[in-house]
C-alpha cells in the first residue's frame with residue numbers, strides 16, 4: 001500500500017521509506033512480438049493537423065505468442081516471489097491484472113527499409129525509393145525489432161547516412 005495512504009508522517013514515514021527502498025525488488029520483462037503485416041501505420045483519410053498533414057493511424061494487436069510469454073512470465077514471477085517470501089506484490093500498470101501490458105515508449109517502423117519499392121519506403125542506405133535526395137535517419141526504418149533500445153542503432157544509421165552523402169557529394 002502507498003505510504004501516503006497508510007497515513008505515515010515525519011520519522012515513521014522516513015523509516016518506512018528507508019525500509020521500503022532496502023527491501024524492494026522490481027522485475028521487468030520485455031516480450032517479443034512476432035512480425036505481423038496487420039500491425040502497421042497508415043494515414044488517416046479524414047483527420048489532418050494544422051499543416052494539412054494526415055494524422056497517423058496505428059493498427060496494433062498482441063498475438064497469442066506474446067500473451068503466452070506473458071502468462072509464463074507471471075508463473076515464473078510467482079515462483080520467485082514465493083522463494084523470496086515476498087509480502088506485498090504489485091503489478092504495473094494494473095495491480096489487479098498481472099497480464100496487462102505496459103507501453104514501451106519505443107515507436108518504430110512506418111517507413112520500412114527494403115529492396116522492393118512496392119513493399120518498403122527506403123532502401124538499405126535509408127534513402128527514400130520515391131525521393132532520391134531524401135534520407136531517413138530514424139527508428140521508423142526498422143523492419144522488425146525487439147522492444148528496446150532503438151536509439152543507438154538510429155545513431156549508427158545516421159552516421160552511415162552521413163558517409164553515404166559525403167561519398168555521393170565527392171563523386172558529384
Ligand SMILES: Cc1cc2nc3c(=O)[nH]c(=O)nc-3n(C[C@H](O)[C@H](O)[C@H](O)COP(=O)(O)OP(=O)(O)OC[C@H]3O[C@@H](n4cnc5c(N)ncnc54)[C@H](O)[C@@H]3O)c2cc1C
Pocket residue numbers: 053105106107137138139140149150151152154
Ligand atoms: C519516454 C521515452 C523514453 C525513451 N527511452 C529510451 C531509452 O532509454 N533508450 C533508447 O534507445 N530509446 C529510448 N526512447 C526511444 C527514442 O526516444 C526514440 O527511439 C528515438 O527518439 C527515435 O528517433 P527518431 O529520430 O526516429 O524520432 P524522433 O526522436 O521522434 O524525431 C522525429 C522528429 O521529427 C519531427 N517531426 C515530426 N513530424 C514532422 C513534420 N511533419 N515536419 C517536420 N518535423 C517533424 C519531430 O518533431 C521530431 O523532432 C524513449 C522514448 C520515450 C518516449
